[in-house]
Amino acid sequence: xxxxxxxxxxSPMQFVLACVSYAVGLGNVWRFPYLCQMHGGGGFLxxxxxxxxxxxxxxxxxxxxxxQKMRLGSIGAWTxxxxxxxxxxxxxxxxxxxxxxxxxxxxxxxxWYLFHSFQSVLPWAECPVNSNRTGYxxxxxxxxxxxxxxxxxxxxxxxxxxxxxxxxxxQALCLLLAWIIVYLFIVRGVKSTGMVVYFTATFPYVVxxxxxxxxxxxxxAWNGVKYLFTPKLEQLANPQTWINAATQIFFSxxxxxxxxxxxxxxxxxxxxxxxxxxxxxxxNSGTSVFxxxxxxxxxxFKATFNYESCLERMRLLLLNTFDLSEETISVxxxxxxxxxxxxxxxxxxxxxxxxxxxxxxxxxxxxxxxGTGLAFIVYSEAIKNMPLSQLWSVLxxxxxxxxxxGSMLGNVTAIITPLGDLEFLSRRLSNExxxxxxxxxxxxxxxxxxxxxxxxxxxxxxxYAATFSLLFIVLIEVxxxxxxxxxxxxxxxxxDMLGHRxxxxxxxxxxxxxxxxxxxxxxxxxxxYIQGGTPTYQAWDKHLGKSVVKEYPVYxxxxxxxxxxxxxxxxxxxxxxxxxxxxxRGAPVPQQTLGTxxxxx
Amino acid sequence: xRTAVLLLIxxxxxxxxxxxxxxxxxxxxxxxxxxxxxxxxxxxxxxxxFLFQSTLAFAMRIHANRSNQETNxxxxxxxxxxxxxxxxxxxxxxSPDDPTxxxxxxxxxxxxxxxxxxxNNAFLxxxxxxxxxxxxxxxxxxxxYDTPPWLIVFGVVMGAVAVGIMALLMSxxxxxxxxxxxxxxxxxxxxxxxxxxxxSLSSLKGKDGVYNQAFSSDERFTQL
Numbered sequence: 103x104x105x106x107x108x109x110x111x112x113s114p115m116q117f118v119l120a121c122v123s124y125a126v127g128l129g130n131v132w133r134f135p136y137l138c139q140m141h142g143g144g145g146f147l148x149x150x151x152x153x154x155x156x157x158x159x160x161x162x163x164x165x166x167x168x169x170q171k172m173r174l175g176s177i178g179a180w181t182x183x184x185x186x187x188x189x190x191x192x193x194x195x196x197x198x199x200x201x202x203x204x205x206x207x208x209x210x211x212x213x214w215y216l217f218h219s220f221q222s223v224l225p226w227a228e229c230p231v232n233s234n235r236t237g238y239x240x241x242x243x244x245x246x247x248x249x250x251x252x253x254x255x256x257x258x259x260x261x262x263x264x265x266x267x268x269x270x271x272x273q274a275l276c277l278l279l280a281w282i283i284v285y286l287f288i289v290r291g292v293k294s295t296g297m298v299v300y301f302t303a304t305f306p307y308v309v310x311x312x313x314x315x316x317x318x319x320x321x322x323a324w325n326g327v328k329y330l331f332t333p334k335l336e337q338l339a340n341p342q343t344w345i346n347a348a349t350q351i352f353f354s355x356x357x358x359x360x361x362x363x364x365x366x367x368x369x370x371x372x373x374x375x376x377x378x379x380x381x382x383x384x385x386n387s388g389t390s391v392f393x394x395x396x397x398x399x400x401x402x403f404k405a406t407f408n409y410e411s412c413l414e415r416m417r418l419l420l421l422n423t424f425d426l427s428e429e430t431i432s433v434x435x436x437x438x439x440x441x442x443x444x445x446x447x448x449x450x451x452x453x454x455x456x457x458x459x460x461x462x463x464x465x466x467x468x469x470x471x472x473g474t475g476l477a478f479i480v481y482s483e484a485i486k487n488m489p490l491s492q493l494w495s496v497l498x499x500x501x502x503x504x505x506x507x508g509s510m511l512g513n514v515t516a517i518i519t520p521l522g523d524l525e526f527l528s529r530r531l532s533n534e535x536x537x538x539x540x541x542x543x544x545x546x547x548x549x550x551x552x553x554x555x556x557x558x559x560x561x562x563x564x565x566y567a568a569t570f571s572l573l574f575i576v577l578i579e580v581x582x583x584x585x586x587x588x589x590x591x592x593x594x595x596x597x598d599m600l601g602h603r604x605x606x607x608x609x610x611x612x613x614x615x616x617x618x619x620x621x622x623x624x625x626x627x628x629x630x631y632i633q634g635g636t637p638t639y640q641a642w643d644k645h646l647g648k649s650v651v652k653e654y655p656v657y658x659x660x661x662x663x664x665x666x667x668x669x670x671x672x673x674x675x676x677x678x679x680x681x682x683x684x685x686x687r688g689a690p691v692p693q694q695t696l697g698t699x700x701x702x703x
Numbered sequence: 704x705r706t707a708v709l710l711l712i713x714x715x716x717x718x719x720x721x722x723x724x725x726x727x728x729x730x731x732x733x734x735x736x737x738x739x740x741x742x743x744x745x746x747x748x749x750x751x752x753f754l755f756q757s758t759l760a761f762a763m764r765i766h767a768n769r770s771n772q773e774t775n776x777x778x779x780x781x782x783x784x785x786x787x788x789x790x791x792x793x794x795x796x797x798s799p800d801d802p803t804x805x806x807x808x809x810x811x812x813x814x815x816x817x818x819x820x821x822x823n824n825a826f827l828x829x830x831x832x833x834x835x836x837x838x839x840x841x842x843x844x845x846x847x848y849d850t851p852p853w854l855i856v857f858g859v860v861m862g863a864v865a866v867g868i869m870a871l872l873m874s875x876x877x878x879x880x881x882x883x884x885x886x887x888x889x890x891x892x893x894x895x896x897x898x899x900x901x902x903s904l905s906s907l908k909g910k911d912g913v914y915n916q917a918f919s920s921d922e923r924f925t926q927l
Contacts, residue, residue: 217853217860236839275857282864289871418735425787428737534875 108173109292110368116296118378120365123303124512125386127505128208128477129354135330135394135401136472137346142337143330147391149338149347154387157619158351160611161576163379164583165357169366170375171595175520176360179367183587185684189676190582191520193575194360196669198516200567201359202544204560205513206284207551209506210276211478214256216499217276219492226251227486244647248483253642256478260554262641263658267554274552281545284510288518288541289534292368295511302508307389309501310396316494317399326402327395329467348623349569354386358572358579361512364519372599376608397476404484405466412461416440423454436461473564477502514540561639562654566662570627571669577620578673584613637662723784726795728805730815731836733791739832747790751826756781756794758825759815763796763806766814775799812838 111117138146172179177191218225229242229250237243242250253259258270287298317323337343356362366375413433420431420439424447431439440458444451471480485494518537522528527536551560583592589609597603631637637659640649654662723729732755736744745751756778763776776799785793796806815822815838823833830840 213857213860214853217856220852220856230845231842235842235844237842272853279857279861279864282861282868286864286867286871289868294871418738421735421789422733422791425789425791427788428735428790430788534872 108368110370111292111296114369114373114378116292116299117365117369117373118382119299119303120295120511121362121378121382122385123299123508124361124365125354125356125382126303126306126389127354127356127509128502129350130386130390131393131397131502131505132474132476133472134350134354134390135397136470136476137350138330138394139398139470141340141343141346142334143332145333145335145337146343146347149344150351151387153344153348153351153619154383156611157348157616158355158387159380159383160608160616161352161357161580162355162362162383163376163608164580164612165362166366166375166379167592167596167599168583169363170369170371170373170599172363173367173371175367175523176363176516177520178523179363180582183582186677186680187578187582187586187673188680189673190575190578191360192676193571193669193672194358194363195517195520196672197568197571197575198359198361198513199544200563200665200669202510202513202517203548204551204563204567205506206280206510206544206548207273207277207556207560208474209280209503209510210273210552211256211474212499212502212506213276213279214272215478215482216496216503219495219499221492224482224486224491224495225255226482227491241644241647244645246483246647248479248486249647251482252478254644257557258554259557259642261643262652263555263558263639264655265555269549269552270554270556273556274549277548277552278545280507281541281548283507284514285538285541287507287511288514289537291518291522291533291537295515298511299508302504302511306501306504306508309497309504310389310392312497313396313494313501314392314399316488317396317403320399320403320488322406323399323402325406325463326398326400326467329402330394330398345623345626348619351387352576352623353569353572354390355383356509356512358576359513359516359568360520361516364515365512367519372601374600376596376600376604400481400484401467404480404487405463407484407487408466409461409463412459416459416461419454419457423450558639558641562658562662562665567665567669570631570666573620573624573627574670574673577617577624580612580617580620584617589613722797722803722805723782723793723795726805728808728811729793729795730808730811730838731785731791731793733789733834733836734826734828735832735834736790736826736828739828752783752786752792753778754825756783758822759794759796762814762818762822763811765818766810769817816841 111120138144141149168179168183172182174182175191176194177188180191181188226248229238229247231237232239239250241254245253256270256273258267260267286294288295318327369375410433413436416436417431417433420426420436420443421428424443481498482495485491485498488494514537517540518533521536521540522533531539550556583589589612592612593603593609636653638651638653641652642648643650734747736747759781760776760778763780764774767774767776776796780797780799780802782795782797783792785791796811798804798806815835819830819838819841823829826833
């Protein structure tokens, strides 16, 4: 047989950079700062770092060990561990597939914004004028220009998940571009991926440093950074803080998708993955903290800008109503003038009382946003007010793209590695063809997210496709490695690869602490889902200019359940299938020797 | 006699003031000079008011010219009152033929909208800082592109990526062809050459000899 040797990374550095590029993704930029803000600023670091040590690093190391030992993608690796566990790998592949489908849509949006930054006036800086040029479009007036650009011109969103519409051509083109670039990166497997990660892993840091310098020199940035670092330690008593810290560590490291197993399967047998696991996890967490400093500097700038605009509006209102000279009221003494005029001219003041706003810097800083809203609305609003906004916009969206593309590399590798290991596929089709077909399939299905109600389906995928199933997958992973495969055998494998046995920290975490943490997270999720009642979503109302809460229709809820069940059910179904085939064959097959593939595949 | 002369002199301005204060055809104007110009702000005084009246008369003349009407507007036709510290006041435009007859609101509005840019520039102000209460500013028309710029950038990036993919596929195809040729080359070496004793001198490629796979330790072909 003339099978080629398994390709491998050109150097351990490529592997580390690939893991960093995969783990450091959009969540570090748009989820961690939000959690920090919600759970007491600097104080959130305590549960976060604790969870990193208890759950993040051990599970990360475990996945790398499995991949490096078995030298196969997730399906093959888990089948090798136990013939009944092949479904675990299939569940990982299915979850990765869902993730790939919707994650690249974010990259498409980043491309859209990036291409629109090459204009003299950023399109989200001003509202478009209406037909007779007397004012701005109504939807843009009630909302803000950045929100209008995102919801109307980028998404052309409908007002509920029921209303469908055509596909947004611009979005479809950007999605096509995103998938072609992904294909270009992974077409040769690790050979091409290894070249690309040098760039995708390091350039975001360059942009982050540039943004840090720009951010802290902005007017009012210090307000935001101070807000971030004043710890509100009473939040530590809130159990939600600890739960959010645990889930954030878990999802941020990208455990359970099979990407880490896939990456590690291309390593040399004696690669020191233990040290690399610690390094990559620490880099990931460090990047989260670093990115939140940058985010809060920008928040501070935006909040101060809005606060000062509010004061200016109030000043003008008072000047115009009472016909006072411009020098009498300045921005600083607006509030004292308000109380003074209320006292001296109550009737005239009462006429404008409805227009008086409470300008508060605290309130501006308190508006916490996460997810796509933060990345595409809040950040663009801050950028449009910076001098040289086109440059900052281009830099920012290039950074988002690199972060997103880097994570996509891992996501797609998690699918193509196990598929490439399957005998019946690799015999008939070349690797490039398999990779191309996967990308094509994801592209065609992804066009659904570019329709008018596509963003609502995106939200469903974002919230449900990968959260619950991952907890389940990793829980089964850690239990099967420790108890089904056996911790002693696992120790011996590691000794075989590294030359020394894992010390007590690793064993304690794998066998006891992580499973307990995962089970409690798992139970919490189920309780939360049941207690939450009918799942709801945020729908954009174009007349009010803001999002309103709506309940999912019946078919939406069925879809959610299908999403959850389709990946989770792979595990028991596959175990059942393996059991039935074994019974069919008659004699039970002896325990797997290490490194050989089960003949059932 | 003297009272009659006094009345004659004082009547027009009094009438004018009444016309300005009570007319429904008047517009309130608001200037925010300090906000617009900061340190370079000028003082609002009678001369500036004179400039305003003349600019507005100019605007009325331009508008009247357009519709081929009477164009004898003068400063005396622009009546100003209710001057405040804010720098805001009310003005009324009267017809040049009959100073007691104010020009209807819609006409004044159209005239102002037509020449708003000129009026703004006369005072170094903008639409935001020189407000005519009740006359919405004519916003700048959106720039129309033949090809939206984003499409151009998209085209450039897409082209580069397409070239990249072509290059990759070409190199894959040529690599495969080279591998196939190498494998086929060993099989066809003896065909078409005169043989002597089963070998032919010309088949020996120089003094290096022929690569015999059976004795190679190339990992590609021997794998456990």
